Amino acid sequence: MSARLVDSSAWRQRSLIMRAVVRILVVYLPIAALALLFTLPLIWLVSSSLKPETQVFEFPPRFIPRQIRWDNYPDVFTLFPFVTSARNTLAVVFGVMAGRLLTASMAAYAFARLRFPGRNALFVVVLGTLMIPYHVTLIPQYLLFRDLGWLNTFKPLIVPYWFGGGAFFIFLLRQFFQTIPTEYDDAARIDGCGFVGIYRRIILPMSLPALGTTAIFTFMWEWNDVLAPLIYLNTPDKRTLAVAFQEWQRIPHGSDAISHPWNQIMAVAFLVCLPPLFVFFFAQRYFIQGVVISGVKG
């Protein structure tokens, strides 16, 4: 302590300050500059959505509107069928989520905890399906659902996920289930708990983080899905946001002549962003954890 007091001459202090300045310049400045670059598109999205139509094309570009026009939002609610298509999207999202949480966790439980003939071989098949592009199965699935009379219903988008919920999630949940000590199972068994009971009373309640990750990923992916809704849903009352929006606003290629002004398009785009951003901010910890579990340990 006394040595440091003696050492702290004015010169030394200055060199410390110099080092701090260099550190800010070398470490923080590039990070902050990049962070600004990454944030600009979002700022531009919000700012454009709040501009009056006449100010959208202003040159030079302004990030803060000279005049804020909140009315763009009520306007797009009447111009664009937001409520109907958001409701449709949510119906698909939660339909998939329920099926996936149930059936993927069941399969994952069997693979993680139960011993049965063919377990390893079946699990290799699960992993193998990770490599199969969705598009190879798309046409036969379409024909199957057409023959079942399911076109223009949500069933083709939801029902497949009630059968295992996708290899990725079986894998993710199995990884997590394996980290739960088997002593819990043994204790439950002594108390007279069966295998279904262990799944329901031990594994599921202890796996809320992994189930949360599954739910969040499902939300993000299904909210984002374009191809399947495009193929299966035709009428305006059934369209999800992505399809309805594309229908509402096609960008005619290479021209500025668009059917809706950019401030309105940006307002709808921002509304579409809101639910995922909302979920992200509320469940950020699970979210990043989930990305990491699936990526690093995969």
Add this chain to the structure above:
Amino acid sequence: MMRVGASLAGRPWWRSRLRRQEVLVAYLFVLPWIIGFLVFTAGPILVSFILSFTHYKIITPATAVGLDNYTAMIRDRNFWQSLRVTTYYTFGSVPLNVALGYLLALMLNQKIKGLSFWRTTFFMPSIVPILAVSYLFAWIFNPNIGLVNGLLRQVGIHGPQWFSSREWVIPTFIIMSLWGVGGGMVLYLAALQGVPTALYDAAKADGANAWRRFYHVTLPMTSPVIFFNFLMGLIGSFQVFASAFFVTSGGPANASLFYVLYLFRNGWEYFRMGYASALAWVLFLIIMGATLVTFKLSGRLVYYETSEN
């Protein structure tokens, strides 16, 4: 410690009933997946293989045509164009995404203040729905009234036509994909933070400078995650559809005719289900091939710890 398993072994009849129960429950629990695999994956793959040898226009029954679809593909200029576009995009976007994501992670891994704030800032764009990203970037890169060319004009540069230019459309898609680099960055960051500090201490003791510590410790220890991301990026970039569909719908002059967009058009716009099935199978083979090649090439580049973690 008294193990439960040991006490069970003493009662064979009870144990075997327990085993029967275990096996029964296991199959019941795996059953939904098995049905799903057969009905929605294995079956359709077989059916699409068969369909790829037919002409099938949806309204009329399928007719067998042998290898016609595949020979037609060789002569189909749009098929080659879509393959070229997708390959160009893949070779541009995947390495850049990996490199930039890793670089960002390295920058954030320097014991900086406010890590979670920076991480959130870089990660957030990757959760913006593709629909919003597409229209936002179409607007930002609009050649005449967009933000980018507006800013360039201010410094006296006449910007390119971006999505409207045959030369620039794919580079612009690549730039757009880089906005989502935060997803990979989060993974790299977690991997970087998982590198044991003891390894760095040992390297320092051996007199390794910062670059050698990075090259001999950091890089090998994080190589599995880099590899994983590279592979996922590769598989994903062959399947790009939504952004091309929203922004350019394949234009200008098919300069952004991504493979899956072309497949979709054949299936649901021209109703050539047989040809679309053949395209799907070729995509399947390309992805499998690319995966195998990546695995082969990475064999010596990726370091896996053999001891259990």
